[in-house]
Amino acid sequence: MIEVNQLTKRYGPLTAVDGISFRVEAGEVLGFLGPNGAGKSTTMKMIAGFLAPTSGSVSVCGHDVVGEPIAAKSVMGYLPEGAPSYAEMTVAGFLEFIANVRGLTGANRRGRFDDVVARLALGKVLNQPIETLSKGYKRRVGLAQAILHDPKVLVLDEPTDGLDPNQKHEVRTLIDAMAKDKIIIISTHILEEVDAVCTRAIIIANGRILADDTPGNLESRAPSGRLEDVFRSITLGTATHA
Amino acid sequence: MRNAVIVFRRELASYFATPLAFVFIVIFLVLAGAFAFYLGNFFERGQADLTPFFSFHPWLYLFLIPALSMRLWAEERKSGSLELLMTLPITLWQAVVGKFAAAWAFAGLALMLTFPIWITVNYLGDPDNGAILAAYFGSFLLAGGFLAIGACLSATTRNQVIAFIVTVVVCFAFLLSGMPMVLGLFQGWAPQVLVDAIASFSFLTHFNSIAKGVIDVKDLVFFAALIAAWLCANAIVLDMKKAD
Incomplete structure (x- = not known):
């Protein structure tokens, strides 16, 4: 379970995230929706333990991200925005490094490694330096890194950004397949993605939660369905008020 | 500890994944040799020691070590991998120490590869090998001091060129702080305690005493404390300035 409580992040006078609270239970796939600059990535970074919140708290499977960062990070897989990795390393070398850090050993390590390589179809590029790969492959390496230790919690910041339609479909299938017993949080500004994979959607703008519902219920809010x-009316509506 | 070792191994391997390792080692060896033979008059002196070799190390390090340290954190910032590293289950300290140790080990490797000059001086004469060993150790400590400064300054920026230039300037200040031209700036007005304190920060003074073959606890403590202080600063900088 993830519990986000009154999470706030300020950069000087700018409030990027403004008192966000929500809970996510196992089995849920939460879509984090919002216009660019709404505070999606900042929220993801705070959940993943990269940025320290100005106030409020995040607890992941009972571990406070600030108080017990190592325990919280151990149960989490995180794909940062842009899927950064070490460009000069080979795909295999990079995943070995992640496996070492995650403390995977023996048969489990080999099993997880092979499983992830197969799921993300990385077999052909295992020995290529990551910098020579296409954007789609780089993204898949980032995803592989995030799911390598079979985490209970998966935080994916724009996982399908820059992928072609086929690759997007594959990533969604992958998320669907993993969704059953995990908590997955996906940030995106691609609405079809929410329909395709999410069981719940949170719309944020200007650092505040504007809607928190199932995709189906959200759709029924607009006459057009x-x-x-719905996204336009909610996010533009506040933009004019703010 | 285990995690620091994992970070160390990844970092060290990354030097060899690019031409950086090769270029650095070749240039270091060529310059170290050229300085010793041409500027240091290694042959003409007619003495069986490595003083002309070691006395140029501070100046060689002044430009080469910042080139090694500039990428340590600036590159991680630039590529975004800092976010990945900081969200893996490792502590800030393990990352800071692991990366620094990798750069230091690499500098140590480059230093070790100068062994032909040690063989040469043993072939030509009968040098004090204990003193040479001490000087190698001193040179390694000096490289560590420069690297710790460079690692910290590299963490302050995402631009490797800025990291390089600022590191050269700060290292230069540490190198020269015992020289009359630097101390002269303070002698007129500052209390003697401050002048002495600045003088005691001089890398040259501490390095030269070890390079002569005298390993004094005072000098060891100086370098150890210096490295520890700059690595602390490195961790603090990273912790405070993660976002950009």
Whole structure:
């Protein structure tokens, strides 16, 4: 379970995230939706333990991210925005490094490694330096890194950004397959993604939660029944008020 | 400890994954040799010691060590891998120590590869090998001091060129702080305690005493404390300035 409580992040006078609270239970796939600059990534970074919140707290499987960072990070897999990795390393070398850090050993290590390589179809590029790979492959290496230790909690910041439609479909299938007993949080500004994989969607803008519902319920809020219209009316509505 | 070793191994391997390791080692060896033979008059002196070799190390390190340290954190910031590293289950300290140790080990390797000059001087004469060993140790400590400064300054920016230039300047200040030209700036107005304190920070003074073959606890403590202090600063900088 993830519990986010009154999470706030300020950069000087700018409030990027403004008192966000929500809970996510196992089995849920939460879509984090919002316009660019809404505070999605900042929230993800705080959940993953990269940025320290200005106030409020995040607890992941009972571990406070600030108080017990190592325990919280151990149960989490995190794909940062842009899927950064070590460009000069080979795919295999990079995943070995992650496996070492995650403390995977023996048969479990080999099993997880092979499983992840197969799921993300990285077999062909295992011995290539990551910097020589296409954007789609780099993204998949980032995903492989995040799921290598079979984490209970998966935090993915724009996992399908820059992928072609086929690759997007594959990533969604992958998320679907893992969703059963995990907590997955995905940030995105691609609305079709929410429909495709999420069981719940949170719409944020200007650092505040504007809607928190199932994709189906959100859609029914607009006369047209399209998520896009709901998104526009909710996020633009506050933009003019703010 | 285990995690620091994992970070260390990854970092050290990354030097060899690019031409950086090769270029650095070749240039270091060529310059170290050229300084010793041409500027240091290694042959003409007619003495069986490595003083002309070691006396140029501080100046060689002044430019080469910042080139090694500049990428340590600036590159992680630039590529975004800092975010990945900091969200893996390792502590800030394990990352700081692991990366620094990798750079230091690499510098140590480059230093070790100068062994032909040690063979040469033993072939030509009968040097004091204990003193040479001490000088190698001193040179290694000096490299560590420069690297710790460079690692910390590299963490302050995402631009490797800025990291390089600032590190050269700060290292230069530490190198020269015992020289009359630097102390002269303070002698007129500052209390003697401060002048003495600045003088005691001089890398040259501490290095030269070890390079003469005298390993004094005072000098060891100086370098150990210096490295520890700059690595602390490195961790603090990273902790405070993660976002950009």
